Amino acid sequence: MSNVVVLDNGGGLMKAGMGGERDPSCVVPNCTARPPSSKKWLLADQLLSPAEDLTSATLRRPFDRGYLINPDLQSTLWAHLFTNLLKITPSSTSLLLTEPLFNLPSIQRSIDEIIFEEFNFKALFVADSPSLVHLYEASRRPYGLVSKAQCSLVVDCGFSFTHTAPVFQNFTLNYGVKRLDLGGKALTNYLKELVSYRSVNVMDESFIMDDVKEKLCFVSLDVPRDLQIARKHGKDNVLRCTYVLPDGVTYTKGYLKDPDESKRYFTLDDEVPSSHRGENDYMERQDPTDKNQDRRTVDLTKNEFCLTNERFLVPEMIFRPADLGLYRSYIFQNRVSIYQVILKVSISY
Helix, strand or coil, X not given: CCCEEEEEECCXXXXXXXXXXXXXXXXXXXXXXXXXXXXXXXXXXXXXXCCCCCCCCEEECCEXXXXXXXXXXXXXXXXXXXXXXCCCCXXXXXXXXXXXXXXXXXXXXXXXXXXXXHCCCCEEEEEEHHXXXXXXXXXXXXXXXXXXXXXXXXXXXXXCCEEEEEEECCEECHHHCEEECCCHHHHHHHHHHHHHHHCCCCCCCHHHHHHHHHHHCCCCCCHHHHHHHHCCCHHHCCCCEEEECCCCCCCCCCEEXXXXXXXXXXXXXXXXXXXXXXXXXXXXXXXXXXXXXXXXXXXXXXXEEEECCHHHHCHHHHCCHHHHCCCCCCCCCCHHHHHHHHHHHHHHC
16 A cells, blocks of 8 residues: 555545545545534544534634634644544655645644644645646646646636636646635535525524535536526426425434435436527416425425525636625636736746
């Protein structure tokens, strides 16, 4: 077995495994949580246990806005990861660790102290994600375009921010990097606001809404068409999905009421043209009994809510950040930004 540990230490998840493996052996939350009914803080994989009820749990994260702010908490999480999950001996193991772009020197020194003084690793190599992605793609396809051109433009969408980074010969060109302060955390918060306004108050349910986002949300390839579909009623609305919240007694985790509901949208015929039809054509095809049918499908004995257009409007914020109040021009809003990054790099070389 390889004596190199690869750790992708993100703000939301820790993905770790041994060098040479195709997939990470463990993917766990990079945080601790304490349920209201307990005084014990749960770590990493303990949060994924089916027996734990994380409703309205208090969260503590070592990262904030993409940077490490609590080294002591991160050290505790790493100790649990290395000892209980990977079961390695750090003194005879090397570590490959990822860090965010433009990481502060003070944070780098704190990480070095933890790695060598607390865990006593044999060696450490720190790399940014875009350069590793470029290297992986070039080695996976040695005769592909990326390998021949020796350059690429990597879009790294993480927990707290999104980077667009040009990579040349496995090195990230920092002067060409663009940063957007929008990531998975902002999308989860936006989904919480939509559901709280329309259905149930879930502003304190970060874990549950993360699960909803991962299971139900997707990127739409035709937003106008999907908006028309979301306005339909009954069985014609293939976007409609119901999510059941945990009750803390019968079940401690949320779940999809009908797992097949979330897959109905992907059975649509892709050859159907974009729906820019008028409202009259839409109203003529509606059955007035469908609205009553929708109401009857709601189980009043369970705390549940339905999602329709939220499933694709929340991820759409990545491409339209101005809708969340980010009015600066970034790569997702303006194609000129891509040209500017490429031009800036080409002039330097």
